[in-house]
Amino acid sequence: MQAIKQRFQQIIPKVDFCSLRYVEKRSEILSVRQNIAEPPLRRDDVGVMITVIDQGGLGYAATSNLSQTGLREAVTQACDWAHRSRGRMVVDFTNFTMPHSRGDYATVVSKPWESLGLGEKLDLLYQEAANCQIHQTIVDWKTMLWSVQTEQWYFTNEGGEIHQTTQYLVPNIRVVANAGADTQYRTLGGHGYGRQGGLEVLEQIGFYGKGRQLAEEALQLLEAPNCPMGCMALLLAPDQMILQLHESIGHPLELDRILGDERNYAGTSFVTPEMFGNYQYGSELLNVTYDPSVAGELANYQFDDEGMPAQKVYLIREGMLLTPLGGLMSQARAGLPGVANARAASWNRPPIDRMANLNIEPGNSSWQAQLSAIETGIFMQSNSSWSIDDSRNKFQFGCEWGQLIKNGELTQVVKNPNYRGISATFWRNLKQVGNQDTFEVLGVTNCGKGEPNQAIQVGHAAPTCVFANVDVFGGAA
C-alpha cells in the first residue's frame, strides 16, 4: 500500500481537493444444494477511485490499473470531468470543505474464515443440508456461506489517511416444500442474517440445527390455510421489522432522495426538509438511530467514504423526526444536520447517501407481554415480498410465516401472510416495542439505489413490535 500512497502523492494535481479511495475486496461463496456441493466461487476485486473537486467542478475516475501510469490517467480523467462540470454542478462547492481525516477501523473477529479449511466448511454445509431432507414434499434445499473481507484506504491531497478493514459473514438456508400447485418456503431470517465477524457468527445466530427446524416449518405451511383477510393487530418478528424499517423509514429519510437525486430511479420521499424537528413520524414508543457501533452489525465503520467520522445519532426520538440520513455534501446542500453515511458499493462507484446501520432501539415490553396484549391479531416472520411506492409511503409486504393470535396466545399457522399500509400513518399505530431480549442484529446485503446503480450491505437491528389496525390478507384462492 505504501507504493500506491507514494504514487498518489507524486501525481496529486493542483486542485482544491483530490482523494484516492482504494478498495480490495475478497469474497467466497460456498453452497450445498440437495446434498451436492456447488462449485466454490471466490472473487478478488481491487481498484481505486480518484475524486477531484476544483473551482466548483467535480469529477471521478475509477480504474483497476494501479500502476503509476494507470493512476496518472485516472487523475487526468477526473480533472477533465471537474473542468467540464465547472459552473454546471447541482452542488455549490464555493464554501465547501472536504475533511482530511486520519484513523482506522477493523472488524473484531474471534474465529477467522480461514481457521477452517475448505473441506471443513463444506462439511458444515453438508450436515445442515442433510437435516433439511425430512420428507418427500421437501423438493429443494440449499445451505450457503458467503464471506466478504474488505480492505480500504483513503488518502487526500492534504494528508488525510484512513485505513479500514471489515469482514462479514452471510449464512443462509433455504427449504422449499411443494404439494401440487402449492409451494412454500422457509429461509434463515428471510435472508437477513448477515453480521460482521468470522465463523463465530454461525453460533451467534443459531445456524446449527436450523435446517431441520426450517424444513418442519415449511411442511407446516404446506398444510396451513391461507392467511385470513381483515384489520387486526400485527406482531412483527425482527426479521420482518428490519424490512419495515428499511423501506418505510430508512429510504424516506435519505437526504439525497429528499434533494431529488434519486427521482429518476430509486424515487423521491414523502419527507420534506421542513419536517425535521417538528413532524411526528410515529408513536412516542418509536426511537430510531443511525448507529455504527452495535457489535457485529453489517455497516460498522469509523469513517464513511468521504472521510466523515461516524457516531451514533438519533434520527427519530419518541416518535419525533429529528435528523436525515445525509452525508457531508447532502448536509451542505440541504442546510440540515446528518450522519456519516456517504458510502460507495466498491471502488468503481462514487459515494452516495446510504442507510449504513439503521436501528430501532429496544423498548420495555417482554415477548409475553406483547402477546398477552393482543386479543385478535397475527404474528408474521421472515420477509418474502416487499414493495413500496417511489415516495416511500404506500407499502405492501409479505412474509414466509404467519400465526394467528387469539386472546394472547399463538394459535393457527397460516400461509401467504401479507399486509399493507401507509408509512405516514403506520408508525403512529406502533403500540408496543419489545425489550432487549427480543432485539436482534440483522441486515440487508443488497440494498439498491443510485445512478449508476449500487447494491450495498446495510445493518439493521430491531426488537419485536406490535402495530394496531393493520390491513392483513392472504394468497389467492
Place this chain on the structure above:
Amino acid sequence: MQDYFYSLMDYLDGQLQAGEVYLGYFSGEQSEFIRFNRAKVRQPGSVEQRYLELELIEGNRHTIGQLALSGDRAIDEARVTTLLWDLRGQLPHLADDPYLLYAQTVQSSETVATNQLPNAQELLDEIISTVAGCDFVGLYAGGGIFTGFANSLGQRNWHSSFNFNLDWSFYHDQDKAVKSAYAGFQWNSAEFADRITQAKQQLEILKRPARSISPGCYRVYLSPVALHEIFNLLSWGGFGMKSQRTKESPLLRLLKEPKQRLHSSVTLLENTADGIAPAFQNKGFIKPSQVALISQGEFLGALVSPRSAKEYEVVTNGANEEETPTALDLAAGTLASTDILSTLEQGIYINNLWYLNYSDRDACRMTGMTRFATFWVEQGEIVAPLNVMRFDETLYHIFGDKLMALTAAREFIMEASTYDFRSTNSIRLPGAVVDDFTLTL
C-alpha cells in the same frame, strides 16, 4: 481488449497441468457516467474495469475464481497464475460434481463493433443546453462493453459494443414526472431533441390538477415500458428449468395439471438474435437464435443452463446460471396505437410501473405501484394525471381472461441497469389493454 484477453488466455494455456481444463470468461467496460439533477450535473466520471472468471476443471471436480485485471500484462499474468494455483489447491477438497457440463465442441465467434459515440464534452454541452429550464434528472451511461470466452480446448469468442443509454425524467412537481429514455449506438441530435420535445408535451398534461381514485377494478392501458416491469419480475425464476422442476416458478400453474393457459395472443420468445447481448455464455455454449417459451398462451419451453441440463437430463440452450432471459420478445397484437384511448374508453393510461413483487407467487399474483405519468381517461380522452396507486393482480388475468388487446406497435427497450456493469439485456414488447385490473391502495 480482445487481443489482451486472448493473449492472457494463451499464457494460461501454457500453465495448465495434464488433465486440467479451464474456462475463461472476460467482462470489461470503459464507461462514462454523467448523473444529472435539476438540469445540472450531480456526479460525472469514468470507470474502466476488466474482470476474468476462471473455472478450473479436473475430471468432474471444478472450482471458480473471479479476478479484477489491471490491464498490465505482467501484473495480470502474475494474478492469473496465483489464482490458478489457489484453484488447483482447492480441487482435492471437492467431491465430483455430477452436474458439471461445459462445451466440448469448439465454436469460436467474433463480433467487433466500432465506436461511434460522441466525445464527453460535446455530449455534456448538448444535453445541458437542450434541457435548460426543465427539472431534468437522470443518468447518461455510455461507452464500450467487452465480453469474451476462451477455453483450453481452443475455443475463442468475442463480443464488443459501444452504446449509450440516457435514462431521464422531467419533473413537474413532487412525484409528477414524465419518464423517458434515449438509447442506441450512434447519437443523433435530432432524435434526442425530438424525444425531449415529446416529453415536454406530456409534461403539460401533468400540470393539470391530479385526480385520486378509490381502490377497485379499472380498465387500464399498460405501455411497453410498464409491461417491462412485469417481465422483469417474471424473469426472476419464471422461465428457468430449475425453478420449474423445483416447483418455485411463478408460472407453476401453466405447468401443473389442471393446466391454466394465458390468452391465445400471448406468444413469448427468448430472441437472442434480435437482442444486443453476446450469444455465448461462460461455459462456452452458443445460444440458439430463439427459444420459444410460451406459444399462443400455452407453456412451451424453458431456459436451460448447462447445470440444469445435466441435472434434469435435458439439452441446454445456453442459458446463464440463473436461467434469466436476456432478450425477451412478446409478439405484437393488432390494436393500432391510435385506437388505444378509444379502447380504454374510461380507465387509466399507465406509462410506468414500479417496485413489483409477488403477493402470492404460486398464483403469479403480483403487486406494485403506478409511477411517473399515469393518466385518468374518460370518453377516450386523457383528462388528468392520477396520483399513485397500488395494484395487486394475477398474471392469469393480465395476460389471460382480462386481456383485451395487445398493440400492433412494439417498443425495443435497452435495459438501463448498471449494477456492477452496464447491462446488455433488452426486450421487445407491445402495450396491453387489460380490463378489471385490481387497484388496492
